[in-house]
Amino acid sequence: MADSSVLLLESNHLALRTIGPWLSERLAPLPDEVAAPVRGQIELAVHELANNSIDHAKSSGLELSADIDGDELVVVMTDSGLPFEADQVSPPTEPQVRGYGLMIIEQIATAIDYRRQDDQNRWTLRFSLDSTAFH
C-alpha cells in the first residue's frame, strides 16, 4: 500500500469537520470521476466511527490513517477509549434517537474489523472506490 496519511483529532464534535478535507487529500491521486461519487459517503462513515469514539468510547483523542489499496480505500482508526461491546449494540427497529451510527457504517463500508489491543480500540474500514457500490 502507499499514500499513507495520519490525522490526529481531539475528542470534540467540531474536530470531526477536518475529516472531509483530509479524505479529499487522500483521494486526490484518483481521477475526479472515481473520487467524487464516493467521497461524501466515505466521509459520512468515517465521521460516524469517530463520533462513536467520542460519544461512546469516551476517548480523549483519536488517530485516523488512510491508504489507497488497489480499488479500495482502507481507513484505520485507533483510540484509547472504552472497549466496544458488540453485544450491547443492535440496529434500531423503530424510529429512535440513537443507534444509527454503526448501522450507517455497516452499509457503506465493504468490510469492518474491530480489535482491542494494548488497551486501544483499532477499527479498520475498507471502502470500495467503485461508485456503483454506493447508494
Place this chain on the structure above:
Amino acid sequence: MDITQLPLPSEQSTASHAVELRLAGRFDAHEVDTFRAILGQILDGSGSGAATRVLVSLAEVEFIDSTALAELVRGMKHCRERDGDLILVSPSDPVRVILELTRLDLAFTIE
C-alpha cells in the same frame, strides 16, 4: 449551519401552529444543541403559541450525520405525540442517502 425560521402562508397553516425551518450547510453533532434550542422554542410555544406542525426544509443541507438525524426523529416524535408532525421538505442528496441507509425515509413524512 444556517437556520431560518419562516412564517407559513395562511393556506398551509392550521391557525398559527405551523412553522417552517430552512436549514443550510452542515447539520452535524456540533450543531445539534443550537437546533434543539430553536426547535424547543417552537414546540414549547415561547411567544406565539406552540407549533405542532413543523416543516424542515433540507434542500441546502450539504452534510448531515446520525446525531442530527436523531434530533429530527426526536422532534417528529414530539409533534406526533401532540397530533402534529415534523415534515422533511426537499431533502438534498446527502440527506436522502442517510434517510435510506437508516430506513427512516419510511418513518418521516417527506414532501
